[in-house]
Amino acid sequence: MSFVHSGARSEKASNHTNFVVEQLGRAIVAGEYPPNTMIPLDPDICEMFGVSRTVVREAKKTLIAKGLIQSKAKVGTHVRSSDDWNMFDEDVLRWHATLRNPAKFYEDLFEIRMIFEPAAAARAAEQANSIDSARLTELCDDMANATDHASFAIADYEFHKQVLKLSDNRFLHSLGNMVQTALYSMFLIEADQAFPESKTDVAHKHRVIALAIASGEASKASKAMTDVIRESYNRTRVTP
Structure with a gap:
């Protein structure tokens, strides 16, 4: 026995x-x-x-x-x-992200990112300094130097997570973690149609955010984040 x-x-x-x-x-x-x-x-x-x-x-x-x-x-x-589903539950987000046709989900995700991430970038610019922002610059370098799609996606994911952390708002930080989990899942399953050709341009647009935050330019940081999110949506948009 x-x-x-x-x-x-x-x-x-x-x-x-x-x-x-x-x-x-x-x-x-x-x-x-x-x-x-x-x-x-x-x-x-x-x-x-x-x-x-x-x-x-x-x-x-x-x-x-x-x-x-x-x-x-x-x-x-x-x-x-x-x-009635809890759309801020990480599993529910992940399950939506892996749908065969997640177009509607991705549109909703884009909309909510446009609501809180530019605001978070502006808040980060008000709170952070050049020392706090050093990590953002490192992640821009990681994006520009990425040798594969996965490492590029990780650097992008960590960049947005760091901006939310620098906002010094626990609600924004927690909300961002969940939404970025879904975004990262979708980004990894997308075809490599935008990599590596556009990685330098994408890294540059993120660098504008990093510089604006480091120099305390809230409105510039907000606009730069808006541009990045919109460009990301257009680059990886899923069509029905």
Whole structure:
């Protein structure tokens, strides 16, 4: 007889729960289970994924917390309207970013970035100094010198994250982390149509933001950030 440490059992159950959450969450976001329709019954989910009812219950609790489903006694579990989904949940964002046709999601993401990132850049210019902004310049260099699409995307992602950090606003920082998670996911799955030809130009536009923040020019930083976001959207736009 072999014995399994209780911690190992717990970790295994957690992995199974995460797997079920991932599969059902992706399916719901992709429209395989449309709003107001029922998801499979617990025994069917158990059979689909080869997991226990305990795992299924925990997975459903997670999806309920994300706003994707609602469970009612004697009625069952149905998918909620997409308006009720928690779009600031990192998993929900990521699932949208990996849709086969994420055009509408990307448009919404562009709009929200245009609302808060230029404001964050202006705020950073008011708060930061040349020493604080040194990291932004380094990341511009990383973009210009990137040798592959992934390293370019990471530098771009870290640049915007650093601007939000320099805004010295915890709400902006947290909001940016979630939105940038989705943006980074989309950026990596896009075709390399804009790389490496445009990387120098993109790095230069980001450098304008960095210089404006370092010199305390709030309005210039805001405008430069607006230009970068708009150019990024046009460069990687997903057509329906």
